[in-house]
Amino acid sequence: MTDTQFTGDEAAIETATLPLDAWHRAKGGRMVEFAGYWMPIQYEGIMAEHLWVRDHAGLFDVSHMGQLALSGEGVAEALETLVPGDISALKPGRMRYSLLLDEDGGILDDLMITNEGDQFGIVVNGAVKWDDIGHLRENLPDDITLNHNEDYGLLALQGPKAVDALARLVPEAANLVFMQAIRATWAGHAIALSRSGYTGEDGFEISLPNEALTAFADALCAMDEVKPIGLGARDSLRLEAGLPLYGHDLTPAIDPAEADLGFAVSKRRRAEENFPGAARILGHLEDGPPRKRVGLLVDGKLPVREGAKLFDGEDEIGVVTSGGFAPSVGAPIAMGYVPRDHAVPGTAVAAEVRGKRVACTVAAMPFVPHNYVRKTGG
């Protein structure tokens, strides 16, 4: 199934189109194959789109992501057998970043879990959604119902002007704070929105019926502060925000402590030691993991990209898992894994690019401060 996407066999599976495919093309989107779908990599250009989101508001189509829902008696407890977060403590209308773990504590996916009152909504990465569904079905009790909602698309509106723009269509948006979610109605359609996203900026994700997507996207893009933004800028924005990308910075070989995602392992769950791979993960959290995900500031202008080997002198010590030019930083940046004793900000390392050594400095993340809205009216 989708694991063929990581083995270069994607040509064997026909690339699917998203509900907004024609809309993207009409807006000048350059379409590329991503996660099994044709998706816009850019419209006017990655640099301009990236900077637009930091200053205004950008609309992203993330309908390739899987929108799942779990319901049934004891659903929170059942879900906790597969993730390290305190799902039982998640109040209705609240959401949390979490990790789907294999039995060794390796990361199968990163995901957002929302308590929607009558069910838990889960948004998973497009490239692994079929694997996630299989894992959930296989490991959850039969009386837990798993629904994959393919009738709804998902849009993200991100940037400092996102709240002004969205509140013109859905006034309730302005009342939400970061990681809060509600159901609402737009033009007679049942929609759901949350104040969340993956750019480091304030913003929202809006789930709405496929048949409403075009009109909603048009209504937003008719506003002066909103432009459509492609996958290219989504990647550079999340990189600057220090947010890991599944399949690149996170894989089944990596556990949450190594990924520097210890915050996703809740206090109560640490005490109970009852999540997948608890022994390994708790050991790594206690003693420090053997290797750790870090940010890298790159000297000069040569971009250091995924796959570049990292060196300390002649010793190969790690690898870059994401990297590129950072438009808001104005320089190349990267993310990668280095041994624990090299993970301290300020540590000098070198990346190898086309046989040349490029000086890098381990840096605290995010590279660009997050602008999440944690209180309204402030």
Added chain:
Amino acid sequence: MPRYFTEEHEWIDVDGDVATVGITDFAQGQLGDIVFVEVPDTGAELSKGGDAAVVESVKAASDVYAPVDGTVTEGNGQLEEDPALVNSDPEGEGWFFRMTLGDKSQLDGLMDAAAYKAFCDAL
């Protein structure tokens, strides 16, 4: 001064035994925002179709190939400071390198402006 084009979207201006090489406006449009250019060292021996330079956009690194055999006489030092010249003036100030021509007969296999335009229109 005749200008030739390759199917890899390089242009080559020929002036006697010396040629100037860059990437076309079509190529820069496909690559998007260019953030780094690695030009060959002076004296580098290039062979037709072999790696000559690397151009990096925000998204990816792409190879630029030698359109013909020859020896590099000069790389465009301006691109080090201002790689975006390749976006703003790809077929002028944004040239990549100059080279001697090792085998002028190799030019016969390249396209002229009209043929290159037809080639791009068909893509």
